[in-house]
Amino acid sequence: MTQAYGLIGYPLGHSFSERFFTEKFAREGIRNAVYRLYPLPDLSGFRDLLRNTPGLRGLNVTIPHKVAVVPLLDELDETARFIGAVNTITVDAQGRTKGYNTDAHGFLVSLERWIPDLRQRPLPALVFGSGGASRAVRYAFDQLGVPHTVVSRGPEKNAMDYAALPGWLSGHPDALLINTTPVGMHPDAAACLPLPWAMVGSGHFVYDLIYNPAETLLLQRARRQGASVKNGLDMLILQAERAWHIWQHA
Numbered sequence: 515m516t517q518a519y520g521l522i523g524y525p526l527g528h529s530f531s532e533r534f535f536t537e538k539f540a541r542e543g544i545r546n547a548v549y550r551l552y553p554l555p556d557l558s559g560f561r562d563l564l565r566n567t568p569g570l571r572g573l574n575v576t577i578p579h580k581v582a583v584v585p586l587l588d589e590l591d592e593t594a595r596f597i598g599a600v601n602t603i604t605v606d607a608q609g610r611t612k613g614y615n616t617d618a619h620g621f622l623v624s625l626e627r628w629i630p631d632l633r634q635r636p637l638p639a640l641v642f643g644s645g646g647a648s649r650a651v652r653y654a655f656d657q658l659g660v661p662h663t664v665v666s667r668g669p670e671k672n673a674m675d676y677a678a679l680p681g682w683l684s685g686h687p688d689a690l691l692i693n694t695t696p697v698g699m700h701p702d703a704a705a706c707l708p709l710p711w712a713m714v715g716s717g718h719f720v721y722d723l724i725y726n727p728a729e730t731l732l733l734q735r736a737r738r739q740g741a742s743v744k745n746g747l748d749m750l751i752l753q754a755e756r757a758w759h760i761w762q763h764a
């Protein structure tokens with residue numbers, strides 16, 4: 515039977531995952547697999563999807579279901595449990611589900627390729643945003659031994675306020691600045707996090723998890739200040755490859 519894979523989320527417009535897996539199947543001659551989009555406005559249709567999709571073996575999960583899908587799954591792997599968000603699900607022949615988080619893996623591997631000596635010489639990091647991607651990034655930083663602080667608009671415990679940024683940056687001329695918010699993402703590409711730009715310089719590594727546009731306003735401004743910059747495309751590819759590995763070895 516054809517193996518079915520797909521993406522749940524809402525809304526699902528142009529999907530990276532659909533293109534990535536469709537091209538992969540064609541390139542690698544994988545003829546017994548298909549990858550489809552399953553737009554679910556809410557998760558009330560999740561169990562029906564599992565029941566009514568013949569050959570379903572794996573799902574990716576995107577906004578807004580990464581956290582809400584967790585209690586609907588039969589099992590969670592350790593990383594996903596710790597992060598509290600799932601972006602990959604395996605479905606066995608009996609319809610039993612297990613959730614994984616491959617964002618943390620994608621972020622960690624892409625970061626180490628970018629800054630190879632980070633484990634030996636950890637830089638302090640600011641993580642902008644406190645949502646699902648932020649939790650995956652913080653999990654990766656814990657693995658790498660990178661000290662990190664969340665910058666949030668809200669009252670999350672242990673988070674820093676945006677107003678405190680000038681003080682922090684003046685004391686940390688060498689640091690990682692990671693955007694895990696959707697600010698600056700297509701179609702709102704004119705938006706940008708409110709950073710005190712005069713304090714951003716050549717000792718800063720600015721990583722924006724956004725991949726569309728390829729260079730956000732945040733990365734443009736950081737680059738003009740002399741910072742090293744990176745977008746979220748490598749992470750996106752690495753998390754998708756990891757999902758495929760998990761589906762093949764489930």
Ligand code: NAP
Nearest residue numbers: 643644645646647648666667668694695696723746749750
């Ligand atoms: P999310 O759960 O909605 O969290 C986003 C966080 O951003 C919120 O918790 C919020 O934190 C902050 N935020 C939201 N609107 C903001 C605003 N107007 N100004 C400042 N902060 C704001 O979303 P997510 O799933 O973590 O995804 C976030 C971004 O990461 C998206 O752009 C997504 O495409 C990207 N992403 C990329 C990859 C990749 O592979 N490259 C993987 C996962 C996610 P506070 O309330 O604490 O401020």
